[in-house]
Amino acid sequence: MKIDILSLFPEMFDGVLNTSILGKAAEKDAVSYSVTNFRDFTTNKHNKVDDYPFGGGAGMVLMPQPLFDAVDALRADDDTAPRIILTSPQGKPFKQEDAEMLSNEKRLIFICGHYEGFDERIPEHLVTDEYSIGDFVMTGGELAAMAMIDSIVRLLPGVLGNDTSAVTDSFSDGLLEHPHYTRPADFRGMKVPDLLLSGNHEKIAEWRWKESLRRTYERRPDLLNDRKMTEQELKWLRQFKRESGKE
Incomplete structure (x- = not known):
């Protein structure tokens, strides 16, 4: 380019x-x-x-x-x-x-x-x-x-060291990115969620998807207005609303 x-x-x-x-x-x-x-x-x-x-x-x-x-x-x-x-x-x-x-x-x-x-x-x-x-x-x-x-x-082929980075960034799929954690697993009593240490990649992927949706709902709900929700996402949204007292 x-x-x-x-x-x-x-x-x-x-x-x-x-x-x-x-x-x-x-x-x-x-x-x-x-x-x-x-x-x-x-x-x-x-x-x-x-x-x-x-x-x-x-x-x-x-x-x-x-x-x-x-x-x-x-x-x-x-x-x-x-x-x-x-x-x-x-x-x-x-x-x-x-x-x-x-x-x-x-x-x-x-x-x-x-x-x-x-x-x-x-x-x-x-x-x-x-x-x-x-x-x-x-x-x-x-x-x-x-x-x-x-x-x-940053979206041009070969520019990012990890080609999946651009795909998983905030806004790339219409949602904000999920939370990230790194070492140490316990810092001043603040602990990384146990699931992320489990090695269960399927469950970790689901957790990240859910937390991306939660973060978007809490911080940028406008991004959800035109989103085609899956049944799972709708279920999670109802859970978030109950937790926040909005349902």
Whole structure:
């Protein structure tokens, strides 16, 4: 996969793209990164990328010309049709299923915004996908792009040391991940559940499934709204509700 990033602050990506899983993925040639300052594509003498909005209002708006020209330059060396992703508070909430879908692409171009917003012709005519990572305000789109890139790259074949890790992560099957424990089995009187020490892998798998459902019910019940429940899951949910006094 090839990932291009358009940003006014490319130095923000130096450490992130060369560290941990993202750095190892590049070392394995699973992905390559390129970060471009789209200010380099301005055509005005002051190198401005923003201007006042027509009709008045607070803040500055990113002009279309630098970004359109920057994307044209990136695409000139490749006939692959990339997904062009805009980080925006008005975008679709980014979810695990989006990361999985984008991990199958050959090339991605991320556009990181700043200031009050974008000229509407950018999301309307340039980008293919517009995503938000949450209902909160950020200074720019760089951190959102980093989060999305991390979630996508870790799904590429061979990137994680254990290929089952991505499959069992939270959200991968619509549930939060079950609790984890490691050595020592007894730490300051806080003990690991006996079942996890039993060696009974079938029972352990069932316990993990149940605890994933319990954790999701307690912390993110909204994730269960559209889930097709099995009979076993419905039985466990009734148990959780009785235990919490909600039934």
